Amino acid sequence: METARHNILEGRKDQVHRKGQEPFNMACEKHSLAGSVSQRACVFCGSRVVLYPIADALHLIHGPAGCAAYTWDIRGALSSGPQLHRLSFTTDLRERDVIFGGEKKLYHALVELIDQFQPKAAFVYATCIVGVIGDDVDAVCKRVQEEKSIPVLPVHSEGFKGTKKDGYKAACDAMGRLVGTGDTAGIGPRSLNIMGDFNIAGETWLIKRYYERMGLQVVASFTGDGRIDDLRRAHGAALNVVQCSGSMIHLAKDMKERYGIPFIHVSYFGIEDMSRALYEVAEFFHDQDIVDRTQKLVRDEVSQIMPELNRYREKLMGKRACVYTGGAFKAFSLVRSLRTLGVQTVVVGSQTGSKDDYDLLRKLCDEGTILVDDTNPVELSRFVQEKGADLLIGGVKERPIAYKLGLGFCDHNHERKQVLAGYEGMVNFAREVYSSVCSPVWKLVPGRRTESEASGEAAAPTLLPVARKVS
Numbered sequence: 027m028e029t030a031r032h033n034i035l036e037g038r039k040d041q042v043h044r045k046g047q048e049p050f051n052m053a054c055e056k057h058s059l060a061g062s063v064s065q066r067a068c069v070f071c072g073s074r075v076v077l078y079p080i081a082d083a084l085h086l087i088h089g090p091a092g093c094a095a096y097t098w099d100i101r102g103a104l105s106s107g108p109q110l111h112r113l114s115f116t117t118d119l120r121e122r123d124v125i126f127g128g129e130k131k132l133y134h135a136l137v138e139l140i141d142q143f144q145p146k147a148a149f150v151y152a153t154c155i156v157g158v159i160g161d162d163v164d165a166v167c168k169r170v171q172e173e174k175s176i177p178v179l180p181v182h183s184e185g186f187k188g189t190k191k192d193g194y195k196a197a198c199d200a201m202g203r204l205v206g207t208g209d210t211a212g213i214g215p216r217s218l219n220i221m222g223d224f225n226i227a228g229e230t231w232l233i234k235r236y237y238e239r240m241g242l243q244v245v246a247s248f249t250g251d252g253r254i255d256d257l258r259r260a261h262g263a264a265l266n267v268v269q270c271s272g273s274m275i276h277l278a279k280d281m282k283e284r285y286g287i288p289f290i291h292v293s294y295f296g297i298e299d300m301s302r303a304l305y306e307v308a309e310f311f312h313d314q315d316i317v318d319r320t321q322k323l324v325r326d327e328v329s330q331i332m333p334e335l336n337r338y339r340e341k342l343m344g345k346r347a348c349v350y351t352g353g354a355f356k357a358f359s360l361v362r363s364l365r366t367l368g369v370q371t372v373v374v375g376s377q378t379g380s381k382d383d384y385d386l387l388r389k390l391c392d393e394g395t396i397l398v399d400d401t402n403p404v405e406l407s408r409f410v411q412e413k414g415a416d417l418l419i420g421g422v423k424e425r426p427i428a429y430k431l432g433l434g435f436c437d438h439n440h441e442r443k444q445v446l447a448g449y450e451g452m453v454n455f456a457r458e459v460y461s462s463v464c465s466p467v468w469k470l471v472p473g474r475r476t477e478s479e480a481s482g483e484a485a486a487p488t489l490l491p492v493a494r495k496v497s
């Protein structure tokens with residue numbers, strides 16, 4: 027244990043907790059430590075990932091081209107219609123603009139793009155340099171909005187002003203200006219908005235079908251396969267169902283305050299959480315017909331997938347996993363889903379979890395599990411090795427860590443192309459975990475620790491062993 031301890035920077039030691047081995051007093055929700063290569067993204071990126079799936083809006087990044095390239099086509103968020111969201115526009119600010127200001131450039135870019143693409147609305151993202159030079163983005167947006175008669179919304183997402191979580195809030199603030207501006211005709215009392223699902227690989231469509239089978243009307247989806255007109259009339263829905271609470275909680279609270287719409291938190295990952303989400307939504311409407319439909323849906327779906335899940339469970343029983351996610355809510359579901367498959371979570375963490383989130387994770391996990399907030403690649407590698415994990419679940423930045431260490435990897439982030447939500451998503455998840463963890467290729471990787479070695483306190487192996495070349 028001490029070997030791994032020595033790899034944690036002094037300023038980060040209170041962001042790591044080992045269940046059962048020390049009192050729980052975990053620090054989180056703070057800026058990343060200088061010198062620690064955080065896996066987190068910036069404020070701007072936080073806004074961009076939330077708003078990106080609104081497919082009929084123009085997304086213009088006011089800043090250097092690098093910010094735009096960094097977030098270009100950032101999610102596997104599918105659209106059933108327009109594809110405007112997949113283009114990345116930037117004002118490409120240069121040295122001259124930094125000296126003389128970028129407002130004129132922003133104005134001309136907006137006018138030209140709106141004329142060419144005829145979007146339903148435009149989002150203008152302020153990046154770091156815009157915050158430094160002090161362009162009046164609000165004034166330019168207001169002017170273009172009046173001239174072009176579409177909503178032109180500034181997103182105050184200057185990268186340096188906080189964490190990725192502040193970017194979520196900036197995105198919610200921008201969307202909040204749209205909500206309440208549309209006609210709510212045709213929206214019935216059995217209605218809801220889906221919040222915090224980004225239609226990765228078509229997941230929003232799957233969830234929408236479940237709600238429709240329950241007899242419910244989905245008014246708007248924030249923001250998977252999102253449409254500006256739907257967002258404008260979303261205040262007519264009876265309930266907001268919030269997944270990924272970190273990204274949408276500000277808007278849900280705002281809509282509760284302004285329109286009295288209650289919200290509930292759910293997760294659509296794993297059998298337990300998916301079923302709980304549907305039952306909680308059904309209970310909200312106090313309607314026996316909806317409850318009956320929900321029970322039938324859950325029964326049918328679960329009985330259909332259990333035989334296949336049991337086959338994977340037999341193969342995976344006793345394996346160990348490390349889970350590192352953006353928000354902590356997904357981590358809860360992953361710990362439960364892995365348990366369904368017989369896999370123990372030995373390391374778990376997130377980029378943006380709160381103290382309550384980590385407390386819940388601690389209660390959910392077994393003794394000895396390492397909890398980590400806002401980690402970096404060196405720490406993550408060491409924890410994975412110390413615990414003898416067979417699998418790392420994360421996103422694009424964690425993938426190379428897993429492969430260099432020679433262990434299975436499952437992409438559970440927004441770049442993936444496969445449905446992992448809902449009941450069919452659980453089967454895909456099990457299949458992916460099995461294919462990766464049980465692949466024979468790992469036998470060719472030198473330096474892998476066995477489970478029995480991991481349970482002792484053997485010295486940590488060489489960091490990042492290089493896989494042997496196979497011809």
Ligand code: SF4
Binds near residue numbers: 069092096183186
């Ligand atoms: S930190 Fe600043 S410069 Fe870097 S991508 Fe984010 S907004 Fe752009």
